[in-house]
Amino acid sequence: MKxxxxxxxxxxxxxxxxxxxxxxxxxxxxxxxHPSTHGVLRLELITDGEIVKExxxxxxxxxxxxxxxxxxLTYQQTIPFTDRMDxxxxxxxxxxxxxxxxxxxxxxxxxxxxxxxxxxLVCELNRIASHLIAIGTYGIxxxxxTPFLWCFRDREHIMGMLEWASGSRMLYNYIWVGGLFYxxxxxxxxxxxxxxxxxxxKMVELNQLLTDNQIFISRTxxxxxxxxxxxxxYGCSGPVLRGSGLKYDLRRIDNYxxxxxxxxxxxxxxxxxxxxxxxxxxxxxxxxxxxxSLRMVEQCLDRLQKELKRTPDFDxxxxxxxxxxxxxxxxxxxxxxxxxxxxxxxVHDNERSEIPFRAKARxxxxxxxxxxxxxxxxxMIADLVAIIGSLDFVLGEVDR
Amino acid sequence: MxxxxxxxxxxxxxxxxxxxxxxxxxxxxxxxxxxxxIVEVCMELRNNPKTYFDFLSCLTGMDYGVEAGRFGxxxxxxxxPYHLQLTxxxxxxxDRSEDNLPSFPSxxxxxxxxxxxxxxxxxxxxxxxxxxxxxxxxxxxxxxxxYPLRKDYKTAEYYKGIKID
Numbered sequence: 273m274k275x276x277x278x279x280x281x282x283x284x285x286x287x288x289x290x291x292x293x294x295x296x297x298x299x300x301x302x303x304x305x306h307p308s309t310h311g312v313l314r315l316e317l318i319t320d321g322e323i324v325k326e327x328x329x330x331x332x333x334x335x336x337x338x339x340x341x342x343x344x345l346t347y348q349q350t351i352p353f354t355d356r357m358d359x360x361x362x363x364x365x366x367x368x369x370x371x372x373x374x375x376x377x378x379x380x381x382x383x384x385x386x387x388x389x390x391x392x393l394v395c396e397l398n399r400i401a402s403h404l405i406a407i408g409t410y411g412i413x414x415x416x417x418t419p420f421l422w423c424f425r426d427r428e429h430i431m432g433m434l435e436w437a438s439g440s441r442m443l444y445n446y447i448w449v450g451g452l453f454y455x456x457x458x459x460x461x462x463x464x465x466x467x468x469x470x471x472x473x474k475m476v477e478l479n480q481l482l483t484d485n486q487i488f489i490s491r492t493x494x495x496x497x498x499x500x501x502x503x504x505x506y507g508c509s510g511p512v513l514r515g516s517g518l519k520y521d522l523r524r525i526d527n528y529x530x531x532x533x534x535x536x537x538x539x540x541x542x543x544x545x546x547x548x549x550x551x552x553x554x555x556x557x558x559x560x561x562x563x564x565s566l567r568m569v570e571q572c573l574d575r576l577q578k579e580l581k582r583t584p585d586f587d588x589x590x591x592x593x594x595x596x597x598x599x600x601x602x603x604x605x606x607x608x609x610x611x612x613x614x615x616x617x618x619v620h621d622n623e624r625s626e627i628p629f630r631a632k633a634r635x636x637x638x639x640x641x642x643x644x645x646x647x648x649x650x651x652m653i654a655d656l657v658a659i660i661g662s663l664d665f666v667l668g669e670v671d672r
Numbered sequence: 673m674x675x676x677x678x679x680x681x682x683x684x685x686x687x688x689x690x691x692x693x694x695x696x697x698x699x700x701x702x703x704x705x706x707x708x709x710i711v712e713v714c715m716e717l718r719n720n721p722k723t724y725f726d727f728l729s730c731l732t733g734m735d736y737g738v739e740a741g742r743f744g745x746x747x748x749x750x751x752x753p754y755h756l757q758l759t760x761x762x763x764x765x766x767d768r769s770e771d772n773l774p775s776f777p778s779x780x781x782x783x784x785x786x787x788x789x790x791x792x793x794x795x796x797x798x799x800x801x802x803x804x805x806x807x808x809x810x811x812x813x814x815x816x817x818x819y820p821l822r823k824d825y826k827t828a829e830y831y832k833g834i835k836i837d
Binding site: 282283331332337343375502504506507518520602603613615617619630632634638639642646672 | 697726729735773788804810811812813
């Protein structure tokens with residue numbers, strides 16, 4: 273080992289802690305290949321019997337140098353990389369990135385309404401798909417196998433529709449700066465409406481199967497209670513923050529895109545089954561958000577089939593700027609992704625360049641995961657699995 | 673509360689030398705803060721009932737390039753009760769050597785979310801945060817050499833004796 277300086281002192285302290293813990297307690301490695309860690313997350317648990325005394329997360333197994341890539345590619349070329357951050361809700365990622373770039377270029381007001389509505393439509397569909405995964409895999413973490421299959425069955429419809437629109441199942445590259453890759457395929461709106469009609473009763477079934485299930489409630493209520501002030505201080509956002517009872521949704525606060533024209537409520541946790549901010553509340557917020565997203569999808573379809581109907585001469589690429597050269601500035605763009613506040617911080621220093629000087633991605637999962645050492649203190653190992661599932665992070669976004 | 677009110681509030685509380693400048697050209701104006709005061713400034717902005725900047729949206733480590741010879745940190749604060757946003761910037765000159773990392777006070781005692789953000793900035797840019805409880809690398813392995821997001825970073829040719837193609 274190198275000599276201890278102030279730069280590696282923390283590493284040395286950590287190694288000492290693990291060595292000492294291995295004598296008195298047991299050090300358990302959970303992951304990186306453990307199915308309940310939702311990807312390649314490795315948790316080092318210091319345990320005393322069944323009780324977890326401390327959780328030390330180790331991340332970075334899926335680090336793909338997003339920020340380094342963004343510094344050498346143009347804004348348009350980086351869009352496929354943003355898709356790979358939160359790969360369960362790619363549309364939301366590219367929407368955030370594209371809105372930031374459009375704002376910097378000053379063309380955000382010129383985007384045709386039809387394009388904005390299509391963007392919101394696909395984003396909300398993708399949000400439903402992402403929450404379905406969260407709910408389904410949460411069930412399987414706790415031991416309920418059926419909801420997982422049901423959720424994936426329904427998600428498959430969304431995947432099929434988005435594949436139809438963009439040509440890809442998960443990593444779409446569909447939303448472009450100034451427009452879209454293509455217009456929606458003919459018949460998409462009708463197919464989408466069919467899906468909404470099909471899906472509504474399925475949600476009732478899912479609620480009967482999982483949400484009101486007594487075993488599920490016993491496993492999640494009063495477990496992993498996250499008070500609101502702690503959630504805010506840890507930078508939690510999205511369903512995790514709303515599960516703690518705070519009505520905070522950037523779709524309403526920032527009123528970006530066409531969200532001000534849409535009617536929807538913001539579901540928050542109420543502590544119905546136990547304490548406010550427990551795992552069940554976070555789960556329930558996602559279930560309620562699916563219903564709200566369905567409402568938004570219906571409203572988008574209404575507009576897209578009536579006043580914003582497709583016309584033969586409509587070209588979603590008509591407004592694409594020839595050169596993406598914003599003025600020298602820095603700008604922090606944020607929007608509500610499926611997991612929470614998704615932000616991109618752009619620093620642009622050269623007016624003739626199409627490449628950002630620095631681009632930083634603020635992934636909601638990264639901040640939501642950072643609360644885990646706080647929540648995972650003095651809980652049972654089985655409860656820790658319930659807590660991890662309720663935070664619903666995607667490692668692609670944590671590691672970027 | 674407007675940008676100027678916040679500026680006034682800070683100068684009244686901490687004196688004139690707390691704010692070293694401001695940037696108003698972009699869409700989001702930024703305050704340049706004296707790095708020595710950043711913890712007190714964040715604490716004041718978080719606790720003052722007129723501002724309540726209780727949410728640290730983003731913390732970015734910055735390398736301003738070899739010619740500039742400066743490193744900095746950018747804080748994006750957001751106030752949930754008042755729906756405000758504020759950008760704070762701190763920066764210092766540095767000679768870019770491995771033994772002398774640019775060093776700033778850690779705000780992880782004010783915002784716990786800064787813990788992981790500062791670890792990321794340390795990991796990728798090589799900014800040292802004084803008073804951070806656990807400043808280890810977070811995304812890269814513990815034995816990684818160099819700081820990849822620095823502008824003068826050279827890609828490693830070997831990792832533990834294995835040639836990288």
